[in-house]
Amino acid sequence: MTLLSITEAEAFLYLEARLIDENKLEEWLTLFTEDGIYWVPSDESAEPETETSIIYDDTQQREKRIYQLRNKHLAQDPLSRTIHFITNIEVEETDSPTDVLIRCNTLIHEMRPGDHQYLQKGLAIPRALACRCCYRLTQINNTWRIAMKQVNLINRDLPLQNITFIL
Amino acid sequence: MNTAAIKTDTLIQESESDFQVHASIYTDPAIFDKEMQVLFESSWCYVAHETELENPGDFKTSAVGRVPVVVSRGDDGKIYVNVNACRHRGTVVCREERGNTRFFVCPYHGWSYKRDGTLNNITDRDNFPDDWGNDIKGLVAADHVINYRGMIFASFNPNVPTFEDYMGPLKKYVDFWFDHAMEGKVRVLKPWRAQYDGNWKFQLENSTDGWHARYVHVSALKTLTEFGEYNPNVGWPGCTRGFKGGHGILERPRGDIPPELKDTFDTFQKQLSEKYGEEQAEQMFVRRHITIFPNIQLMEFKLRVIQPVSVDKTIIYEFPVELLGSGDDVNDAIRTRLLKEVSISSGSPVSGMVNADDVEIFARSQSGLASGHMPWVRFARGIHREVSERDNEWSGQDMDELPQRALYREWLRRMK
Numbered sequence: 130m131t132l133l134s135i136t137e138a139e140a141f142l143y144l145e146a147r148l149i150d151e152n153k154l155e156e157w158l159t160l161f162t163e164d165g166i167y168w169v170p171s172d173e174s175a176e177p178e179t180e181t182s183i184i185y186d187d188t189q190q191r192e193k194r195i196y197q198l199r200n201k202h203l204a205q206d207p208l209s210r211t212i213h214f215i216t217n218i219e220v221e222e223t224d225s226p227t228d229v230l231i232r233c234n235t236l237i238h239e240m241r242p243g244d245h246q247y248l249q250k251g252l253a254i255p256r257a258l259a260c261r262c263c264y265r266l267t268q269i270n271n272t273w274r275i276a277m278k279q280v281n282l283i284n285r286d287l288p289l290q291n292i293t294f295i296l
Numbered sequence: 297m298n299t300a301a302i303k304t305d306t307l308i309q310e311s312e313s314d315f316q317v318h319a320s321i322y323t324d325p326a327i328f329d330k331e332m333q334v335l336f337e338s339s340w341c342y343v344a345h346e347t348e349l350e351n352p353g354d355f356k357t358s359a360v361g362r363v364p365v366v367v368s369r370g371d372d373g374k375i376y377v378n379v380n381a382c383r384h385r386g387t388v389v390c391r392e393e394r395g396n397t398r399f400f401v402c403p404y405h406g407w408s409y410k411r412d413g414t415l416n417n418i419t420d421r422d423n424f425p426d427d428w429g430n431d432i433k434g435l436v437a438a439d440h441v442i443n444y445r446g447m448i449f450a451s452f453n454p455n456v457p458t459f460e461d462y463m464g465p466l467k468k469y470v471d472f473w474f475d476h477a478m479e480g481k482v483r484v485l486k487p488w489r490a491q492y493d494g495n496w497k498f499q500l501e502n503s504t505d506g507w508h509a510r511y512v513h514v515s516a517l518k519t520l521t522e523f524g525e526y527n528p529n530v531g532w533p534g535c536t537r538g539f540k541g542g543h544g545i546l547e548r549p550r551g552d553i554p555p556e557l558k559d560t561f562d563t564f565q566k567q568l569s570e571k572y573g574e575e576q577a578e579q580m581f582v583r584r585h586i587t588i589f590p591n592i593q594l595m596e597f598k599l600r601v602i603q604p605v606s607v608d609k610t611i612i613y614e615f616p617v618e619l620l621g622s623g624d625d626v627n628d629a630i631r632t633r634l635l636k637e638v639s640i641s642s643g644s645p646v647s648g649m650v651n652a653d654d655v656e657i658f659a660r661s662q663s664g665l666a667s668g669h670m671p672w673v674r675f676a677r678g679i680h681r682e683v684s685e686r687d688n689e690w691s692g693q694d695m696d697e698l699p700q701r702a703l704y705r706e707w708l709r710r711m712k
Contacts, residue, residue, distance in 0.1 A: 169647065172486060179631060181486045181616060184647045189523065190637055197519040197649055203512060204652040250493035250608070250659040286393070288491035288611045289646045291655070 131220050132268065133229045138220050141266070141273055142233060146213035149295045154195045157295065158188075162267055162274040167191055169280045169296060183285065183292070194295075202293060207243035207252075209294035214238075223265070228276065231264040235280070237296060251290065259283040260296060304330065305712035308704050309672070315679055315701050316672040319665045322495040327711075328607035334710050335590045336361030338453040340462050342592045342601060343367050343377055345615065346446045347483040348394060353411050356394040359603060360450055365438070366390045366400065367448060370412030375443065377450040378413035378435035389435070400435075409435050445474045446481050447592070447599075465689050466543040466588065472580045473594045478567065479621030484599060487613040490645035494658030496591065496604035497703075499612060502654050503585045503593045503600070504546040504699035506536060507677065509640070512657055516640055516649040525554035525638050534582070534694035536678075540687075542589030542706030544699025550583045552639040560629035567622065583641070587699065589706055596641035597630045608662050612645050612655075675700045 133141075148157040161167070168177055169184035177185045186194060198205050214236040221230040237258045244252040265277040280296045282289070304327065307318040321327050343358040344367040355368035357380060364380040366389070382389050382402035389400045389409065399416055400409040406419040414434035421429075438450040442459050449459065456462075463470065474480050492499075502508065509517070520526035534548040553561050568577035586594040593600040595614075603611040616634045618627050633639045637649050645651035664670060678696025685691065692698035 171489070175486060179485075181488055181635065181644075183488070183644055185635065187636075193519050193523055193637065193649070196522060197515050200515045200518050202515045202649075202653065204656040249663045252659075286489070288489040288613075290491055290493075291652060292647045293652045 131222050131229060132227075133220050133231070133266065133273070135218055135220055138218055138229075138231045139215075142215050142218065142231065142264075145275075146215060146235075150211050150213055152208065154198065154295060158191055158195060160275050161188065161191065161278075162269065162276050163188060165275050165277065167275075167278050167280075169282065169285070169292070171285050173279070173281055173285075183282075183289065184296075198293075204291055204293040205241075207241050209239050209241050211294060212238045225267070227268045229266050231262075231266065233262050233264075235260045235262050235296075239294060241291075256290075258292075258296070305708070307711075308708040310701070310705070313676070313680060315675045315697070315704070317675060317704050319668070319671050319673055321707075322497065322662065322665050322673075323607060323668070325607045328495075328604070330711060332361035332604065335707070336604075337363055338451075339456060339590070339710075340440075340442070340449040340451050340459060341590075342447055342588070343450050344375070344448045345482075345484045345599065346375065346443060346448060349375060351396065353396045353398060354394070355390065355392075355397060355400075355411075357390055357392065360438070360452060361604070363452065364388065365450065366413065366435070367450075368397075368400075368411050368413065370410070372412070374412070375441060375448055376412045377438040377441050377448070378409075379437075381436070382407055383415070383432050383435065384418075413437055445470070462541060463588075464539055464541045464543070465686070466539050466541065466545075466586070469537075469545055469584065469586055470588070470594065473584065473586060475572070475580060476568070476597075477619035477622050478571065479619075481620045482599075482617035483620055484615035484617055487601075487615045488644040488646075490612045490614075490651075490655065491605070492610055492612070492645075492655040492658045493608060494610060494655075494662035495608060496602050496610040498658040498661055499600075499602045499610060499654070500587060500589075500591065500593075500703060501700045502658070503595065504536065504544040504587055505697070506534060506546050506548065507695040507697070508654075508657075512653050513640060513650055516653065519649060520552065520638075520640065526552050526640070536692045536694060536696050536698040538690040538692075538699045538702025538705075540689070540702075540706065542587075542703040544587045544589075544702050546585040546694070546699065548583045548694065550581070552583075552641065554633070554638045557629045557633060557638070560625050564622070564626045564629070567626070587703065589703055596639075597634055598641075608666075610658075614645060614651075675704065 167186040170182050215233050217234040219232045240255040241252050261281040263279045266273045267276045309316040341360040348356050349369040352369050352371045358365050358367050365377050366380045367377050384407050387402050387404045389402045408416040410416045439454045440451040442449050537545040565581050583596050591602040599615045601613040634642045637643045640650050645655050675697040678692045683691045
């Protein structure tokens with residue numbers, strides 16, 4: 130018996146996905162613990178504190194990211210539309226009595242709208258990004274919070290295009 | 297294709313009061329082919345940094361223009377650059393980005409090459425005439441390979457001008473960049489990798505363009521200001537420099553050192569003063585974006601490689617650097633500033649606060665120029681006050697389009 134059932138894990142992941150897909154990013158920020166990390170590695174075996182990652186955001190960096198999105202970040206103007214599809218959910222216990230790991234696969238369909246005549250290359254073209262994800266959740270006052278969200282993109286070690294939206 | 301037949305001598309128009317570049321140089325595939333041949337494959341081209349190849353057998357795959365190459369360290373400790381194609385049927389012999397190997401073995405018929413690219417074995421040799429294949433000494437080697445302060449450059453032109461001529465007066469500034477490290481050398485970390493839908497020259501122009509930041513990066517500057525990490529420096533505004541050879545520089549004061557790193561950066565500057573004296577240390581300790589024509593940019597503690605793919609597609613590799621011999625404190629501060637997005641120098645070109653906005657503009661420029669009905673692109677800002685020094689170096693104000701003029705003067709000289 131794990132601390133978190135598959136159904137509960139599913140509900141948590143769906144909530145997170147909905148907040149991202151509905152552009153409720155200020156609410157998305159509250160899902161993390163104070164020292165929570167949002168990590169998109171280019172090499173998942175590299176030490177993120179000293180090696181290069183695509184994204185390695187602590188709380189302040191996540192806040193900056195959302196602040197910039199709300200203040201004319203050109204790469205997110207127009208803002209990406211996303212739809213997250215989540216499958217292959219597994220829940221694992223950890224050595225901590227308050228933490229669990231959720232592993233899942235995520236397929237993100239993304240598109241930046243607002244260019245009906247295809248005036249700008251890369252705009253108005255739906256893209257699919259396949260990711261293998263791992264969440265470490267920790268229970269604080271009976272609420273689950275994200276201590277680590279790790280997103281391994283299938284093409285993480287190749288030259289990427291714009292991923293300034295939240296994965 | 298006979299690229300010599302393409303007329304390029306009218307594509308750059310310069311007068312005393314204007315400077316225009318024809319849009320076709322960003323959109324015409326035939327011009328792109330000629331650029332690859334003339335600017336990349338017949339000149340010096342950066343292929344690797346020595347710290348990517350620390351041990352014998354270490355290799356990385358790279359490119360000289362459109363020529364795929366393997367860069368490897370031989371058993372003798374030297375670095376070799378070879379065309380990444382088997383001498384039998386031309387099959388790519390090495391596909392990995394990097395690694396370590398004893399031999400490069402072609403998967404098609406098993407021909408193999410040693411770490412330095414020389415022939416190891418042709419399989420089934422007894423099925424050939426006795427002296428067949430004696431002319432095959434190994435993979436096709438670059439004509440010249442040079443290591444300048446850890447940067448490996450190669451050339452496939454036996455008569456390429458000397459590296460010293462190629463660098464010209466830029467050398468002083470390249471040396472300043474490396475001399476930030478107490479040992480005078482850097483180690484490169486793993487790169488950020490990005491691609492964009494635009495011509496390679498957009499990135500080349502952009503990094504020494506001091507004008508665009510207040511528009512393109514307004515959201516990044518606003519964000520850093522909001523979070524207390526940006527103090528626009530009110531003193532010296534900086535300058536631009538351009539060089540014969542197409543190289544260019546944008547100089548800016550380091551106005552974006554976040555408060556928590558300020559003490560360490562002060563110590564860092566003191567390190568330099570003690571080693572080089574106040575005056576030179578002050579010259580060294582400015583934020584300098586250096587373009588080594590055609591495709592290397594020494595940025596704020598990162599080395600950028602611009603890899604053209606096609607006329608409207610480009611890959612960028614950005615390698616953060618560690619300053620060898622400068623101590624953990626200094627390197628931790630530099631890393632924090634780069635990797636954690638606390639300055640306008642930081643971040644990935646696809647997910648960061650700053651460069652992602654540049655890349656967005658490149659796709660937008662490519663799209664606008666594709667019409668063919670906007671024939672001339674302009675680079676005239678500050679042309680009337682350009683200062684010429686020794687006939688091979690120009691300088692101007694920090695937002696002047698001067699490095700861009702220098703690069704297109706060289707472009708024309710070589711391409712016409």
